[in-house]
Amino acid sequence: GAGVSQxxxxxxAKRGQDVALRCDPISGHVSLFWYQQALGQGPEFxxxxxxxxxxxxxxxxxxxxxxxxxxxxxxTLKIQRxxxxxxxxxxxxxxxxxxxxxxxxxxxxxxxxxx
Amino acid sequence: AxxxxxxxxxxxxxxxxxxxxxxxxxxxxxDYYLFWYKQPPSRQMILVIRQEAYKQQNxxxxxxxxxxxxAAKSFxxxxxxxxxxxxxxxxxxxxxxGSRGGGADGLTxxxxxxLIIQP
Numbered sequence: 001g002a003g004v005s006q007x008x009x010x011x012x013a014k015r016g017q018d019v020a021l022r023c024d025p026i027s028g029h030v031s032l033f034w035y036q037q038a039l040g041q042g043p044e045f046x047x048x049x050x051x052x053x054x055x056x057x058x059x060x061x062x063x064x065x066x067x068x069x070x071x072x073x074x075x076t077l078k079i080q081r082x083x084x085x086x087x088x089x090x091x092x093x094x095x096x097x098x099x100x101x102x103x104x105x106x107x108x109x110x111x112x113x114x115x
Numbered sequence: 116a117x118x119x120x121x122x123x124x125x126x127x128x129x130x131x132x133x134x135x136x137x138x139x140x141x142x143x144x145x146d147y148y149l150f151w152y153k154q155p156p157s158r159q160m161i162l163v164i165r166q167e168a169y170k171q172q173n174x175x176x177x178x179x180x181x182x183x184x185x186a187a188k189s190f191x192x193x194x195x196x197x198x199x200x201x202x203x204x205x206x207x208x209x210x211x212x213g214s215r216g217g218g219a220d221g222l223t224x225x226x227x228x229x230l231i232i233q234p
Binding site: 056059100104 | 119157158161167
């Protein structure tokens, strides 16, 4: 079956532009996670959805970052007024259930470069 | 806050040999999960192995096994009979249920170990 997909795979934005990153989770997966992976670092948690409810956004670095999952499936991570420090790979993951024993399946990521 | 430390930025091993990747973590929780993820150059993160903290028996998945030392907060990954396809970044990760509310948690990752397989 299809895995987690993300689009675009690569995005170049000029500083100050707004960007929108899309995540299509595995069908039927309840939980959806966004992570930010800076160059040479491990991924860092940004936010978590259970169906359409955003239950945790403690990892969002600033109010320029906004995520939504209005129908409980596709999710969009929006970054307003991009800054150079936003350059990173943004990973999306989904899992079947809400308890930790359910594996998180990761997408290929979107590499964002802010110039 | 939980932290995960991988002290080996890079490791190299000859094909068919065995290599061990180190991971330590810091937590005040008693119930948690530990994972090793593999991230090949294509960047899609893949789960290699998982360990529940309440289980004393070390997890094993084919050529991959862990040495889980709960008291020492250590969780190392052993790869036996290394193959060229094992070359990747390996991340140790930690997760507790519900510490951020709402049930499932995001993962806390280490900085990773770059594993090189010498043919």
